Amino acid sequence: VEALIEGVRLGRRRDIARLITKVENRDPGSDTALRRLYPHTGKAHVVGVTGPPGSGKSTLVNAMALELRRRQMQIGIVAVDPSSPFTGGAFLGDRIRMRDLAGDQGIFIRSMASRGTLGGLARTTSDVVKVLDAAGFDMVLVETVGAGQAEVDIAATAHTTLVIEAPGMGDEVQTIKAGILEIADVLVVNKADRPGSDRTVKALRAMLRMGRDTAAVDHHGIQMDVNEAVNKSRALDAWEVPVLATVAPSGEGVELLVETVLKHGSYLRGGELWMQKERARSRQEIGRMLQERFMARLLEAVPPDQRETVVDDVARRRKDPYTAVEELFGRVQS
């Protein structure tokens, strides 16, 4: 583990890859490594990129990485695709072939397929970002499909969140996505060479004008008052969310996008906002880990057959769920 930690800190690609695999497999040694590496994290600018399938996210992330490399930045990419456990490998291969980024020591790409629950995926992603952060990457791009709440949560732990749309999505769809728009620091209409892209840009700008405040529903559930913190940080946040148009394959608009992302990073670092984001990230992570810990403790304290008996009793109305919860909670406490 010592050698591994040392290797990661020196930015050795093989050690980074090895530790990430350990983290993904929840190898016991990875805990120690993560603890030891944690003090060396906090430097990387974490950028979440989310959007629906078909919005061209991956191609755009590649184009951004190329532009960032031109600026001599060290870039990590974490692609989270929980819906397609089997495409992970091929996807990664395509990415490398497509953009010829392979062999570039300044870039590290990792595709993560589904392992167990999305809750687990959120944790693993967060830990992989820490490894890349500690390894000295200047920016880590976290790409998620953006279909469900958990993916949104993953993106929301970023310093800067990009929401990618494709042209031609109707008003209804935009209403559905109010929750996703709410987390955006930068909105991107990709595939801007397609018909309807102007209309989509205008529609998104109109939505932003209507104000994110009106859409400020709690989308996060119980998470150690993380939402309160997010809202508080939003209130202080004078950043005007821009709507940019890009055509990823040709690179059109990508330079401006990258500049905007870097500008957002500087904006955050220029005041209290960066530390506020860090606090919000820590709060969310601690809340999630506490719940995981609690559920693990419960599963340990109450054997499966006893859990099933309780569930069955409640299902058959022999016991009410309030009493059941009190009993189970008592078992964890003792």
Added chain:
Amino acid sequence: VEALIEGVRLGRRRDIARLITKVENRDPGSDTALRRLYPHTGKAHVVGVTGPPGSGKSTLVNAMALELRRRQMQIGIVAVDPSSPFTGGAFLGDRIRMRDLAGDQGIFIRSMASRGTLGGLARTTSDVVKVLDAAGFDMVLVETVGAGQAEVDIAATAHTTLVIEAPGMGDEVQTIKAGILEIADVLVVNKADRPGSDRTVKALRAMLRMGRDTAAVDHHGIQMDVNEAVNKSRALDAWEVPVLATVAPSGEGVELLVETVLKHGSYLRGGELWMQKERARSRQEIGRMLQERFMARLLEAVPPDQRETVVDDVARRRKDPYTAVEELFGRVQS
């Protein structure tokens, strides 16, 4: 409380409304009432109705309620609209005016706006359903906006889940909604008099043929292995998900829809599936309540300023989150 419980059991509308208000306000007396009423629940057929804004869900739910009333069934409607805290009242008013269901003793309608977190809303909804169940309603229709995971979770606690779509939603949108389709027992293309409805019906049928199994990602996070249970029950479930077309205002297709819903209820009750659904519902509810209980206990055990200190230490890298979680968890235990 005694008189209230008695009144609810006798189906007295005023007592039902009063208890629901108490449940919504988390009035201490409501706990006792819910505990006492629980043994009398489990008879109602709970039907979740979800779908995007603009799919005409509310009108369809009204049309279904009218058809069910023709069949002499007692119907409860719970409309959950977390995204619009202010439309709740107006919405309810519209509903009553529009369909002239007011004064019908065989129907009880309740609109629930956002109160606190969506997690809290899921719990309140589940408790309101119990009140209506104990009051003797044969069927409870739970209408949710279906925009996020929490709403999907609410619908997923139903015995029968209807997913409503409107025509003209592109392929991309359907991909986004794989998680929502996965929970459907009946798919409805409403507004079927609009252009493109045939295409939408066909697209949905094609998606269903591709198999819900391939989309079987864990969309629920850590919830006391509820997903395992859901998947298990799915495996045993030989129900072929139908795709129906309706035009809610004219009532076209509504009779067939209601018959299909009732058929699904009989199908469940005919075998082990009903009790399996009950177990899945109980498992999910117990899991959610345990997490709530744990977080409440944590907030109680660790004062706000101490929580903030821990969060700040983690954000500033003075402490790693793994150590922080262990310390906080120890505080709850002791």
